[in-house]
Amino acid sequence: MSSLGESRExxxxxxxxxLEREARRAANEVALxxxxxxxxxxxxxxxxxxxxxxxxxxxxxSGVSEIDAHAPLVRWVSGVCGxxxxxxxxxxxxxxxxVDISLSLGEEWSRLAPPQGLWVxxxxxxGMFVGGLLLLRATVWREGExxxxxxxxxxxxxxxxAFGGRLRRDARRWWRWSWLAVGVGVVxxxxxxxxxxxxxxxxxxxxxxxxxxSPLEGVVESVVVEPNAFVxxxxxxxxxxxxxxxxxxEMAQLALxxxxxxxxxxxxxxxxxxxxxxxxxxxxxxxxxxxxEADYAASLLxxxxxxxxxxxxxxxxxxxxxxxxxxxxxxxxxxxxxPNRVEIDIRLPVADAVVLTPGANVLLFLHxxxxxxxxxxxxxxxxxxELTPEGILAYRITARFVTDNSLPRIGLKGTAxxxxxxxxxxxxxxxxxxxxxxxxxxx
Numbered sequence: 001m002s003s004l005g006e007s008r009e010x011x012x013x014x015x016x017x018x019l020e021r022e023a024r025r026a027a028n029e030v031a032l033x034x035x036x037x038x039x040x041x042x043x044x045x046x047x048x049x050x051x052x053x054x055x056x057x058x059x060x061x062s063g064v065s066e067i068d069a070h071a072p073l074v075r076w077v078s079g080v081c082g083x084x085x086x087x088x089x090x091x092x093x094x095x096x097x098x099v100d101i102s103l104s105l106g107e108e109w110s111r112l113a114p115p116q117g118l119w120v121x122x123x124x125x126x127g128m129f130v131g132g133l134l135l136l137r138a139t140v141w142r143e144g145e146x147x148x149x150x151x152x153x154x155x156x157x158x159x160x161x162a163f164g165g166r167l168r169r170d171a172r173r174w175w176r177w178s179w180l181a182v183g184v185g186v187v188x189x190x191x192x193x194x195x196x197x198x199x200x201x202x203x204x205x206x207x208x209x210x211x212x213x214s215p216l217e218g219v220v221e222s223v224v225v226e227p228n229a230f231v232x233x234x235x236x237x238x239x240x241x242x243x244x245x246x247x248x249x250e251m252a253q254l255a256l257x258x259x260x261x262x263x264x265x266x267x268x269x270x271x272x273x274x275x276x277x278x279x280x281x282x283x284x285x286x287x288x289x290x291x292x293e294a295d296y297a298a299s300l301l302x303x304x305x306x307x308x309x310x311x312x313x314x315x316x317x318x319x320x321x322x323x324x325x326x327x328x329x330x331x332x333x334x335x336x337x338x339p340n341r342v343e344i345d346i347r348l349p350v351a352d353a354v355v356l357t358p359g360a361n362v363l364l365f366l367h368x369x370x371x372x373x374x375x376x377x378x379x380x381x382x383x384x385x386e387l388t389p390e391g392i393l394a395y396r397i398t399a400r401f402v403t404d405n406s407l408p409r410i411g412l413k414g415t416a417x418x419x420x421x422x423x424x425x426x427x428x429x430x431x432x433x434x435x436x437x438x439x440x441x442x443x
Contacts, residue, residue: 012043012148015042015043016043016148016151016152019035019039019040019042019043019152019155020152020155022035022039023035023036023155023156023159024155024158024159024162026159028163029160029163032156032159032160032163033051033059033060034060036049036051036060036133036156037049037050037051037060037061037062037133038062038063040133040135040152041062043148043152044118044135044145044148044149044152045137046062046118046135046136046137047114047136047137047138048061048062048063048113048114048135048136049061049062049133049134049135049136050062050077050081050133050134050136051131051132051133052077052078052081052082052085052131052132052133052134053130053131054085054129054130054131056078056082057069057078058074058077058078058081061074072108072112073112073113076105076108076109076112076113077113077134079105080096080101080105080117080134081119081132081134083101083102083105084096084101084119084121084132084134085121085129085132090121090123090129091121092121092150093118093119093120093121093146093147093149093150093153094118094119094146095116095117095118095119095140095141095146096117096118096119096134097109097115097116097117098110098115113136114136114137114138115138116136116137116138116139116140116141117134117135117136118134118135118136118141118145118146118149119132119133119134120132120133120134120135120149120150120152120153121153122153122156122157122160123153123154123157124157124158124160124161125154125157125158125161126161128161130157130160130161131160133149133153133156135149196354196355196419196420196421197354197417197418197419197420198348198352198353198354198417198418198420199352199415199416199417199418200346200347200348200349200352200394200397200415200416200418201346201347201413201414201415201416202344202345202346202347202364202413202414202415202416203344203345203411203412203413203414204342204343204344204345204364204366204408204409204410204411204412204413205342205343205344205345205410206315206335206337206338206341206342206343206410207337207341207342207343207400208341209312209315209335209336209337209338210309210310210312210335210336210337211332211335212237212238212306212308212332212333212334212335212336213329213330213331213332213333214240214327214328214329214330214331214333215240215303215306215329216240216300216303216304216329217327217328217329218240218241218244218245218304218326218327219240219241219324219325219326219327220238220239220240220241220322220323220324220325220326220327220333221239221240221241221242221304221323221324222238222239222319222322222323223237223238223316223319223322223323223333223334224236224237224238224239225237225314226314226319227314227315227316227317227318227319228313228314228315229313229314230311230312230313230314231308231311231312231313231314231336232308232311233308233309233310233311234307234308235307235308236305236306236307237306237307237308237314237333237334238305238306238322238333238334239304239305239306240303240304240305240306241304242301242304245297245300245301245304246301248297248300249294249297249298249300249301251297252290252293252294252296252297252298253294253297255290255293255294256287256290256291256293256294258290259283259286259287259290260287262283262286263280263283263284263286263287266279266280266283267280306333308336309336310336311338312336312337312338312339313336313337313338313339313410314334314335314336315334315335315336315337315410315411316333316334316335337410339407339409339410340404340407342401342407342408342410343379343398343399343400343401344362344364344376344398344399344400344401344416345396345397345398346362346396346397346398346399346416346418347388347392347394347395347396347397348381348394348395348397348418349392349393349394350385350393350394350395353395354418354420354421355420355421356378356381356395356397356418356420357378357421358378358379358380359377359378360377360378360418360419360420361375361376361377361378361419362375362376362377362378362399362416362417362418362419363375363376363416363417363419364376364399364408364414364415364416364417365414365415365416365417366408366412366413366414367412367413367414367415368412368414370414370415373417374401374408375401375402375403376399376400376401376402376416377399377400377402378397378398378399378418379398379399379400380397380398381395381396381397381398382395382396382397397416397418399416
């Protein structure tokens with residue numbers, strides 16, 4: 001029996017030494033965590049082993065590859081380990097049962113886990129607590145198993161701490177070289193010249209279009225042409241409601257005819273009636289007044305039909321939105337533009353503004369074809385910024401296309417790259433941070 005017992009002790013010692021060697025030879029934290037929750041079962045038989053980190057998370061369990069942090073058992077183990085990792089729980093291995101923890105967790109024990117637990121704190125040689133192992137099974141843990149768990153816990157903590165120290169050394173070395181590289185790059189950027197540029201939303205708009213406005217105050221009867229339709233000079237574009245104006249013109253013409261009849265009658269009576277003769281200048285003046293009113297009414301009636309002043313494309317949104325709509329004098333209805341006369345309308349945000357000079361190069365990247373940019377030159381830029389429909393304060397910039405071949409369609413949108421003067425790479429990279437720092441500090 002003694003020889004059999006000695007053989008068992010030697011086998012256990014050999015297994016402990018092998019497990020300690022594998023722990024110290026683990027390639028990374030993942031391999032060490034797998035060894036702690038799975039290989040420990042060869043020396044400490046348990047139904048399940050959990051590895052709990054000092055950050056409060058369960059990061060390993062025997063027999064599973066991934067941990068569901070929201071699973072009831074995992075949440076319960078996290079709570080139990082959190083209570084055990086204080087005071088006496090940081091010094092030595094201890095047996096744990098339901099009465100050793102809080103009432104709420106103890107009531108869930110019988111439902112979720114085996115009744116006998118063994119808490120193994122992982123404390124590194126330098127005294128740092130890195131986590132703990134919770135072993136659960138149905139039978140009571142013996143004294144010899146606790147001593148074995150204590151030894152394994154010290155070995156695991158030492159191996160885990162070694163990974164942490166190496167990572168910190170590598171991190172410090174990496175940070176030192178990173179800061180050195182950043183310093184060299186900042187110094188070098190002060191000597192490298194680059195062309196300063198800014199990006200801004202842009203669209204293709206007509207160049208020198210004719211704006212069609214409402215000629216009078218009234219109601220739009222119909223818009224005759226379709227959106228984006230080609231029209232020729234003299235074609236009817238818009239018809240205004242003319243019923244009231246036609247009645248007004250008829251009344252003015254009737255008043256003119258009446259005044260003419262009165263003048264004719266007074267002239268006939270003027271040979272014998274001095275009063276009739278004296279009224280002739282007044283009646284002639286009244287005729288001129290009635291004629292002016294009739295001519296004005298006729299001109300208003302003619303304005304109810306709006307015609308195209310030149311050939312081009314009628315650009316507006318929806319004809320149905322104008323039908324029956326009241327308009328004021330001068331209200332914009334549409335524009336007539338020539339398809340081969342277009343330019344680039346750019347809205348440059350104030351935060352991205354560069355020094356703008358006429359003739360600066362512009363590249364337009366259309367959304368429909370961003371691979372092939374179109375070249376242009378800056379023609380004019382507004383001095384004052386204005387709010388865009390998106391609520392961004394921006395400068396309005398206009399650019400002309402360099403070539404007249406294959407001009408894009410009116411209305412296409414994209415992004416414009418505006419070239420500015422040459423600056424250092426340092427200024428190009430740190431202009432915004434320096435501006436924000438100046439605003440924050442106030443100098």
